Amino acid sequence: MLRTLLDRLATTLPALAGVVVVSFLLTRVLPGDTAAYFAGPAATPQAIAQIRSELGLDRPLPEQFARYVADLARGDLGRSLTTGQPVTADLGARLPASAELTLFGLALALLVAIPLGVAAALRQGSLVDHACRVVATAGVSLPVFFTGLLLVYAFYFVLGWAPAPLGRLDAFASPPPTRTGFFLLDSLIAGDLETFRASLAQIVLPGLTLAIFALAPIARITRAAMLAVLAADFMRTARAAGLSSRRVVVTYGLRNALLPVVTTLGMVFSFLLGANVLVEKVFAWPGVGSYAVEALIASDFAPVQGFVLAMALLYTVLNLGIDLAYGLIDPRVRAAA
C-alpha cells in the first residue's frame, strides 16, 4: 500500500512541474496589460511604467520565472492585485467555501443519482428509466447560472422560503470559529446550532443548483455500470442460490458497479470545484472559481497561477485517493497493481 502511494506520488511530480511552467507561460502570453489596468483612470504613461517596474513586469521572462519559482519554493504564491492580499491567504479563505459547496452539491446529487441509476438499470425501458434519461438530459442541458437564477427567483424572490442569496452567511450572522473552514462542520464543532441552521439555509439553493448539474453523469454511469454487472454470471449464480434480491443488487451488484461511478465522481468533483464560477456569482459565494475568473479578466497573474496550481494539486491528490479507493472496493485492482 505504502509502496503504491510513493510510486504514485513520484509520477505526479513531473506533471506538477509542467503545470508550473505552463501556467506561468500562459498568463504571460495572454494579451492584456496588468500595469495599464491597475494604473486606473487618468493614468499617464509614466505612472503605468512606474507600476510595471514595481510589479517586476519590465524584467525579461526568464528572470520573472526564476523569481516566481524561488517564491514558490518558499510557499509564496505572490499577491493578488484585485484583492490586495497574498494569494495563499485568498485561496486558504476561499477553497473551503468552494469545497464545502461542491461536496454538499455532490452529496445531494449522489443521494438522488445512484438510486435513480440503479432503478433505471433494474427496470430497463420502464417509466423510471425514462425519468432517469429525462433528468440526465435536463441536468446537463440547463446551464448552471440559469438553474441558479431560476431557483433564486422561485424560492427566494417569489416564495420567500430561502434566505437572501448573500453568500455563506446572512449579513448579520457571524461565522463560526475556524477549524475546518466548512461552516457546517465548524458550527457543529462549536455547538452553535443557530449558525449551523443559518449556513445550511444559505447552502441549500447553490448546493441544489450544483446537484442538478452533477446528477446527469453520475446517474448515467451508474445505470450503465449496473447494466453490465447485472448481465454477469455471478449475478445469475447469486440469484440461483436464492439470495434476497436486495442482497443481490446492493452487495453484489452495486459494489461491482461502483468502480466506474467512483472514477466519474472524482472527475465531477474536480470539475465542479473549478467550474462552479457561475453558481458562485449568482449566490455571491466567496469561492475560488469566481476569484480566478475575476483575476483573469484583470490580467492579474498571481491568483490565476495560484489557482491553476492549487487545482492541479487537488486533482492529483484526488486521483490518488480514488486509485487507493479502487483497492478497497475491488481487491482485484490491488492485486493487479
Place this chain on the structure above:
Amino acid sequence: MITRRTALAAGLAAPFVARHRASAQSPTRNETLLLVQEYGPNSLDMQGIGASQPVNGVALNCYDRLLRFKPVPIPGGSGHAVRMGDLEGELAESWQVASDGMSCTFKLRDAKFHSGRSVTARDVKWSLDRAVSIGGFATTQMNAGSLEKPEQFVALDDKTFRVDFVRKDKMTMSNLAVTIPFVIDAELAQRNGGGDPWAKEWLKNNVAGSGAYRIESWKPGVETIYVRNDAWTSGKLPQLRRVIARDIASPSTRRALIERGDADISYGLPPKDFKDLIDAGKIKVVGVPIPNGVWSVYLNTAVGPFTDVRLRQAVAWVLPYEKILQASLFGRGLDMSGGPETPQVAWPQPYPYRTDPAKAKALVQAAAPNGVSTTLLFDAGNATVAEPMAVLIKEALAGIGITVEIGKVPGANFRGEISKKTNPMVLNRFAGWLDYPDYYLFWTLHGANSIFNIASYQNPELDKLIDTARFTDDKAIYERSVTGFVSLAEREVPMVPIAQPTHDVAMQRTISGYQFQPCREPDFRYLTKGTAS
C-alpha cells in the same frame, strides 16, 4: 460529515430558518445599513498604487480631508450632489487665500484620529507630501490641480497649514476636496511602516484616519464592515452606526435583494433594471447625470479613414442618438445631439449634430465614394451598455457606406488598445472628477496626448484655448476660451458625444439623505434610515 439526514433537514428547515432570522434581527437593523455592490475595495489606501474604484469609498468615509464639497440639493429633492468650487471645511475650521492669490492658509479644527491622537498640521503635510510623491493615480490626480511637489505644503504650527500655489489654478481648491488628499495619522503610519517612509504596505491593510467611520472588518471580495466613529467632530455625527457592504457579483441577485427588501441600498445595476425599478415604483432610485461624464465615439485623426474630417462629420450626422439612449441606456441619460449652433459655457453639452442620414451620405460620397471599412472597439467591462450601442452604430453606419466590425476587448486589454492610439474608432465613457470643460478636454483632446485622447487629436489652436481657460482668472476670457474650444471640437469632431449617462442608486424608501460624490462611491455620513419617506 454531510449525511442524508442533514441534507433532508436542509430542505425542510430552509423556510423556517429564513423567517426566524428575519424577526431576530429587526432591532439592530434600524441602525445598520446593508449595501450591495458589484465588487469591494482591494486596499484601504486610495493613495496607493493600483487601488480600485471602491477604495474611494473607504477614503471618503474613514478619512477626512481639509475641505469637502458642500451638499447641493438635486432638483426633485431626493438627495444632494456637489458643485465645483462650492466647498466647506472638513478638517479645516477656516481658510484664507492670500491677497496675491498664490497661497492658502488653513486653520485646523480640534479633531482626533481613531488612535486618539490630535490631528496636527504635520499630519496634513505628511499626507499631502505622500499623495504627490507616491506615484500612480494619486500623484496624477494631485497634479491635475497644480499640486505637484512637497515644497508646496507648509506646516506653520500645530494648527496652521499653508499650501503654496505653483500657479493660479481654479481647480486647486476643489482638488483638495476629492478623495485623494486625505489626512493620515502620520505618526502611527510611520511607526508601523517598517522602513517604508510612506508605509504603503501597512496602510493598504489598515486605516489610520480621523474619519466618521472605522473599518470593523474587511474581507476582500466578500464584505467590508464599517462602524461609526462616535468621536467624529469634523461634521454632523452620522445616523448610521454600522454599515455592511457586501460584494455581490451578479446584478440579477443585487436586484432581487433590493426588491425583496433584504438589502437597503444597491449600487451598479444595469440601466434596464433601474428603469424597471422606477416603473414599478416600490424602490427609490436617485439618478444624477454624471458630472463631466459622456459616452462618446472617438475617431482617430492620426491614422485610418477618419483622418478625413468629412468622414468624422458624417459619423456625427448619422449616429442614432435617440435610439441609443432608449435601447442601451433605457432613458437613463441625456441626449447629446441637436444642440445650438453657438455652444454654451458648459460641458458636456449637446453638439449641433442630429440624426440626418442624407447629410451623412453626401459627406461620405464626397470623401470616399467607394465606402470604407473600419473597426469599432469597446471595453467588455461596459458591455451591458456599450454592446447595444455598438450594434446600433454599426447598423447606422452601414446605411451610409461605412462597414464596421465590432471588437469587444476585455478590461485589461482595453487600456493597452487605447494607449496604442491606432484604432480608428473607439466607444468609451470618460468621466472627470473635477467638473470643468477645460479639464475634460485637457484629458480627451489636448496635444499633451493623455491615454484618454483616444482620437490622438493634435491641434495647437485647441491646446492654446484649453490652456488659457485652465489658468485664467478672468471670467470673460474663460468663457470666450471655452466656447472657442467647444465650437472647434464640434467642427472637427474627433470625439462625437452620444449621451451623458445617469449615475443611479437604488434604495429602500426608508433610506434618505443620499449624497452624490464625484468619485461616485456611497457616502455613509449623510445617509439616514427611518420610516418610509
